[in-house]
Amino acid sequence: MSTALAVFVVQQEFSDSAWKKSAPVIVGEQGATIYLGQDESENLRKVQKAGRQLDNLGVSSAKLSGEGWDFERQWAFANGYTDTRSTNKLEWASNSEALTQTRNVVNWTRELVNLPPMDIYPEALAQRVAEKLESLAPEKVSSRVIKGDELLQEGWMGIHTVGRASKRPPCMLVVDYNPTGNADAEIDTVLVGKGITFDSGGYSLKSSEGMLAMKCDMGGAATVAGALGLAIEQGLQKRVQLVLCCAENLVDGSAYLLGDIITYKNGLTVEVVNTDAEGRLVLADGLQYAGEVGAKRVIDAATLTGAAQVAVGNEYNALFSVDDELANKALSTAAAQRENLWRLPLQPWHKENTPSAFADCANSRPQKGGGTGGASNAAGFLLRFAPNDGKGWLHFDIAGAYHNSANAMWATGATALGVRTIAALLQD
Ligand code: BES
Numbered sequence: 001m002s003t004a005l006a007v008f009v010v011q012q013e014f015s016d017s018a019w020k021k022s023a024p025v026i027v028g029e030q031g032a033t034i035y036l037g038q039d040e041s042e043n044l045r046k047v048q049k050a051g052r053q054l055d056n057l058g059v060s061s062a063k064l065s066g067e068g069w070d071f072e073r074q075w076a077f078a079n080g081y082t083d084t085r086s087t088n089k090l091e092w093a094s095n096s097e098a099l100t101q102t103r104n105v106v107n108w109t110r111e112l113v114n115l116p117p118m119d120i121y122p123e124a125l126a127q128r129v130a131e132k133l134e135s136l137a138p139e140k141v142s143s144r145v146i147k148g149d150e151l152l153q154e155g156w157m158g159i160h161t162v163g164r165a166s167k168r169p170p171c172m173l174v175v176d177y178n179p180t181g182n183a184d185a186e187i188d189t190v191l192v193g194k195g196i197t198f199d200s201g202g203y204s205l206k207s208s209e210g211m212l213a214m215k216c217d218m219g220g221a222a223t224v225a226g227a228l229g230l231a232i233e234q235g236l237q238k239r240v241q242l243v244l245c246c247a248e249n250l251v252d253g254s255a256y257l258l259g260d261i262i263t264y265k266n267g268l269t270v271e272v273v274n275t276d277a278e279g280r281l282v283l284a285d286g287l288q289y290a291g292e293v294g295a296k297r298v299i300d301a302a303t304l305t306g307a308a309q310v311a312v313g314n315e316y317n318a319l320f321s322v323d324d325e326l327a328n329k330a331l332s333t334a335a336a337q338r339e340n341l342w343r344l345p346l347q348p349w350h351k352e353n354t355p356s357a358f359a360d361c362a363n364s365r366p367q368k369g370g371g372t373g374g375a376s377n378a379a380g381f382l383l384r385f386a387p388n389d390g391k392g393w394l395h396f397d398i399a400g401a402y403h404n405s406a407n408a409m410w411a412t413g414a415t416a417l418g419v420r421t422i423a424a425l426l427q428d
Pocket residue numbers: 199217274276277278279303304305306307309364365368369370371374399400
């Protein structure tokens with residue numbers, strides 16, 4: 001006999017004088033019941049809120065029961081019901097193999113982001129991701145870590161510059177998933193992740209309040225790693241590489257300074273006008289790597305700008321691309337995966353929006369938050385490094401995906417929003 005709380009959905013008008021009409025879920029003797037209406041988007045929101053409320057009530061084990069639980073309704077419940085430490089137990093009503101697969105990967109992603117920076121430093125991040133992906137497909141996955149001064153030998157100047165002030169050295173992780181059996185197979189997609197395991201802001205130091213959540217700054221790395229993991233579990237048949245740009249953005253006597261100029265592998269020089277605009281500096285290396293290996297598509301994910309979070313809020317990721325066809329594909333894929341994604345402006349001329357008198361460009365405008373259009377200007381900076389003038393490239397700014405506090409839909413911390421969309425794009 002199951003000791004879990006049974007949770008039902010019913011498609012009917014709710015009438016019970018003891019409960020408010022606005023209650024997403026009511027709890028009775030046989031279990032909990034969620035009353036649904038005609039609009040399925042609203043229904044999914046309600047189901048997710050119900051999950052969140054049951055966690056708030058202290059329910060630690062739930063069993064989705066009865067009719068009416070399709071994949072998306074069950075998934076919405078799981079998203080809401082998952083607590084920050086993902087201790088809650090959940091039994092599915094149907095479709096349990098696909099749902100368990102998704103939940104395992106997504107919870108892995110959320111937990112990784114939520115771990116403290118004392119545990120998740122650059123090498124630890126690289127190692128955990130490599131181990132996870134190797135465990136999913138030992139024969140098809142290989143990986144390499146380029147660490148500390150090795151980064152200089154290979155020309156990965158951005159990662160080294162940002163990360164060199166930490167006692168825990170920066171690194172680049174490269175994972176190769178090659179299911180083809182042909183070592184020279186073409187690479188369909190390179191995934192690039194921002195893996196700043198802690199962002200103090202560097203000498204452009206953040207305030208204490210602004211810094212508190214900055215263990216989440218490897219969220220892009222966790223998201224693309226989770227996406228590849230999910231796609232592998234779903235039987236991905238294409239060769240995909242994952243590149244994580246891992247560093248701790250700290251201060252000490254060897255840290256990079258405002259006014260410093262970074263000369264990248266491709267010859268481009270960048271003046272640092274703000275050491276807190278570090279994400280784009282490390283991603284530049286990942287994008288150049290993608291160009292070197294000749295990937296057809298490049299997808300990056302990064303907690304890149306507060307501006308993106310301000311623009312689209314905490315329930316959306318922001319999408320940037322100069323490739324309209326691919327951008328539209330990403331938007332329709334996100335809609336199909338029931339993940340909120342909103343496209344923000346990016347034109348080739350955004351490259352010119354961070355000018356410098358001393359170098360080819362600066363890493364930001366010398367204004368708070370990068371000035372107006374800060375998220376687009378950051379994307380414009382990345383476009384300078386994207387292969388093929390940005391054709392085949394998607395940039396996900398996921399700064400809103402980590403929640404400083406719980407809301408009606410999500411527990412405090414990481415949401416892993418974007419994992420499903422990027423996994424589905426890989427399959428495409
Ligand atoms: N990691 C931050 C962006 C961020 C902010 C992520 C809030 C999640 C929540 C990033 O490195 C950063 O500091 N960006 C600056 C850029 C600015 C200095 C041009 C920002 O958004 O203020």
